[in-house]
Amino acid sequence: MSAQLDEFLIDVKPQKEWGWLVITYLFLGGAGAGLFMVSLYMAHPWAEAFGLLILILGTLFLMLDLGRPERFWRAFFRARSSWISRGCYFIAALVLLGGLNVLIDFTVSDWGILTTILRVGAVAAAVAVMIYTGFVLSPSAAIPFWNSTFFPIIFFAYSLLAGIDFLILASPILPPPAIEVAQLEKIQFGLVLLCLLLVMSHLSVMSGSAVAARKSIQLLTRGKWAVLFIGGVIGIGLVVPLLLAGPVLWQASFQTVFAVTAVLALLRLFGDYLFRFLVIRAGLYDPLL
Amino acid sequence: MARYGMVIDLNICIGCNACTMACKAEHATPPGVFYSKVLEKEVGKYPAARRVFLPVLCNHCKNPACEEVCPTGATQKRDDGIVTIDHELCIGCRSCMEACPYGARTFHKDEATYYVNEKTPFEEMKQNFANGIVMKCNFCADRVDQGLEPACVQTCPTECRIFGDLDDPKTKVSRIIAEKKARPLLAEKGLEPSVFYVGS
Numbered sequence: 001m002s003a004q005l006d007e008f009l010i011d012v013k014p015q016k017e018w019g020w021l022v023i024t025y026l027f028l029g030g031a032g033a034g035l036f037m038v039s040l041y042m043a044h045p046w047a048e049a050f051g052l053l054i055l056i057l058g059t060l061f062l063m064l065d066l067g068r069p070e071r072f073w074r075a076f077f078r079a080r081s082s083w084i085s086r087g088c089y090f091i092a093a094l095v096l097l098g099g100l101n102v103l104i105d106f107t108v109s110d111w112g113i114l115t116t117i118l119r120v121g122a123v124a125a126a127v128a129v130m131i132y133t134g135f136v137l138s139p140s141a142a143i144p145f146w147n148s149t150f151f152p153i154i155f156f157a158y159s160l161l162a163g164i165d166f167l168i169l170a171s172p173i174l175p176p177p178a179i180e181v182a183q184l185e186k187i188q189f190g191l192v193l194l195c196l197l198l199v200m201s202h203l204s205v206m207s208g209s210a211v212a213a214r215k216s217i218q219l220l221t222r223g224k225w226a227v228l229f230i231g232g233v234i235g236i237g238l239v240v241p242l243l244l245a246g247p248v249l250w251q252a253s254f255q256t257v258f259a260v261t262a263v264l265a266l267l268r269l270f271g272d273y274l275f276r277f278l279v280i281r282a283g284l285y286d287p288l289l
Numbered sequence: 290m291a292r293y294g295m296v297i298d299l300n301i302c303i304g305c306n307a308c309t310m311a312c313k314a315e316h317a318t319p320p321g322v323f324y325s326k327v328l329e330k331e332v333g334k335y336p337a338a339r340r341v342f343l344p345v346l347c348n349h350c351k352n353p354a355c356e357e358v359c360p361t362g363a364t365q366k367r368d369d370g371i372v373t374i375d376h377e378l379c380i381g382c383r384s385c386m387e388a389c390p391y392g393a394r395t396f397h398k399d400e401a402t403y404y405v406n407e408k409t410p411f412e413e414m415k416q417n418f419a420n421g422i423v424m425k426c427n428f429c430a431d432r433v434d435q436g437l438e439p440a441c442v443q444t445c446p447t448e449c450r451i452f453g454d455l456d457d458p459k460t461k462v463s464r465i466i467a468e469k470k471a472r473p474l475l476a477e478k479g480l481e482p483s484v485f486y487v488g489s
Contacts, residue, residue, distance in 0.1 A: 067423070
């Protein structure tokens, strides 16, 4: 009896190669770049340095994930086509230009036009670090759930959100200038709304996509990751902070209490990490036929 | 320049895995690493139940997604269309594995041998690669360069695998693809695979 090609509708298969080390890099790398960018705007050299440290820590996780970490430098050689290679340049540029900005802000020196160039370059590098990981995922022909133009924007929003949350958490121990946590909380409110909108839009678009993308959504909304996604990412990470902060943020008498803002920041950071975890773990390959 | 490819006739594959073993012997791949393998599946219901087989390997795509995402240039496409990995350049980031829709690549994570803690002289001689890298079928490029067929093709007892130049319409592989309306896997991905399947 002859074999039928169509009988090989072998089921979708989860990706298992990228795990917690890559996920932790996605989280810390984005958060570090986000924190640096916000701190640069606030001209707070300590916070800028903190952001760069988080980025470097995240990069160490990425290097640990490599099969041959001692060969990491080879990843700089294919920037013409590989987003991972481009990412290496973005990270290196941010560490270099960011480091020089920290130096300028610490020494309160003015290098004239060079200062402006360094600031613009550092901001561009920070934005690139926040979004390029989305471009690593979004062209994927193999994993339809990742094949979405939303990812660069979602990762940018989540990175900024996490960066500001790290700043809020560090605010009591950072030396002057003082950090306006009340202002930051208002920004966070907007960013949380944006993240919620983007995540929902992504799910909506993907629900009409290839079979593996639909199965990924099933996993997140009704399957094994549903509790973590609906309860953790959407509930704890986005909706609960909105409900807790929303009613009081724009009252004239609004003042921040560190214990409360710290809880809000931790909830959002938890949701952010979980989001990146689930995006990676819910990646499924299409069936072979 | 030729563009090498393969056609596999599923109507005559008997699922013997001779290709799998020939490939292992040719490349001395470590445990868990298969450049070529045979997927099998039971279809139908008793009394009409039967097993069907799908031999799979790297599809040596004309537009290889793996090559595009590789950050080091370890994955390369030769002029003859064969997609190879330079094991010395691979950093083990596995982005190629995430990009390949065929699951044709394997991460050789840990040093492992078929015998406990010891490599056979054969493995010592053939395994000129480190652990922590990604590995895959290279259409037996060394053999092809010597004018030979890939080991899996030469070994197949039913001759269900035919290898040759896809750009030359006179070759056996091109004629079979045309006559039997062979088709590749996941053609809709746009990668233009060079491995075709005949299934009735």
